[in-house]
Amino acid sequence: MNEPLNLDGNVLEIKERKQNMDKQQLKEREARVIELAVVFCNEHLDEECAELCTKMIQKLGRKRSNPLQSGRLEIWAAASVYTICSINFMFSKSSRLNTSSSEIAEYFGASGSTIAQKSRTIKDLLKISNVFDPNFTLKEIADRNPFNHLVMRNGFIFFDD
Numbered sequence: 001m002n003e004p005l006n007l008d009g010n011v012l013e014i015k016e017r018k019q020n021m022d023k024q025q026l027k028e029r030e031a032r033v034i035e036l037a038v039v040f041c042n043e044h045l046d047e048e049c050a051e052l053c054t055k056m057i058q059k060l061g062r063k064r065s066n067p068l069q070s071g072r073l074e075i076w077a078a079a080s081v082y083t084i085c086s087i088n089f090m091f092s093k094s095s096r097l098n099t100s101s102s103e104i105a106e107y108f109g110a111s112g113s114t115i116a117q118k119s120r121t122i123k124d125l126l127k128i129s130n131v132f133d134p135n136f137t138l139k140e141i142a143d144r145n146p147f148n149h150l151v152m153r154n155g156f157i158f159f160d161d
Contacts, residue, residue, distance in 0.1 A: 021069050029068050030061040036077035040107055045081075045090070045097050052136050053080045059126055059135075067125060071118075078108035079118035086119065087128065088138045096140070 021029075034057050041050035057080050060067055068076055082104050084090075090097050105112040122128070128136060132145050142148070151160045 026061065026066055026069055029073060030057060033057050033068060033073050033076045033080070036074060036108070037080050040077070040081055040104070044099055044103070044107070045085075048138055049081075049084055049088075049090075049097065052084045052138070053077075056080050056083065056122065056126070056136055060122065063125060067121065072110070074108045075110050075114060075118050078104050078110050078115045079122055082115050083119045083122050083128070084136060087130070087133055087136050088141050097138075 034054050037053040037057060038050040041047070041053055057068070057076070060076075060080075082101060085099055085101075085104070088097075089095050090099055091101065092098060101112050101115065105115055108115070123130075132142070132147065134142065137145070149160045150157050152158075
């Protein structure tokens with residue numbers, strides 16, 4: 001049986017059947033997704049972004065129904081980077097670390113809409129809000145979060161002095 005080839009002559013990765021994957025195979029897929037995301041972050045962003053992507057991918061890998069067991073690894077890596085970038089306002093030109101969705105898409109060889117859809121899947125699975133998620137926010141962004149300075153006393157919310 002002939003396997004489909006990409007432009008480089010390499011065998012295209014086909015969606016693998018979920019029931020055929022054991023824990024070792026899933027860990028290998030997870031490690032590969034992490035590797036892809038970290039390389040992008042190290043080349044285009046910074047080490048803290050790489051750590052946040054790693055944390056996100058590992059959290060996805062711990063889900064009961066592991067979403068990483070199907071789909072292209074490049075798409076999962078791109079979507080994790082895209083998610084971290086969107087949460088941390090990195091698509092803004094005024095951001096210290098900035099990139100564009102098209103740069104992510106081009107790097108990973110995927111369409112921007114596919115990456116955005118997979119990012120939405122990640123946000124839904126991990127219950128991530130669009131901004132100020134404490135688990136996946138850069139330290140510099142988290143420090144400027146106005147909600148950090150609110151306290152509740154006797155049922156009323158005040159700014160902390």
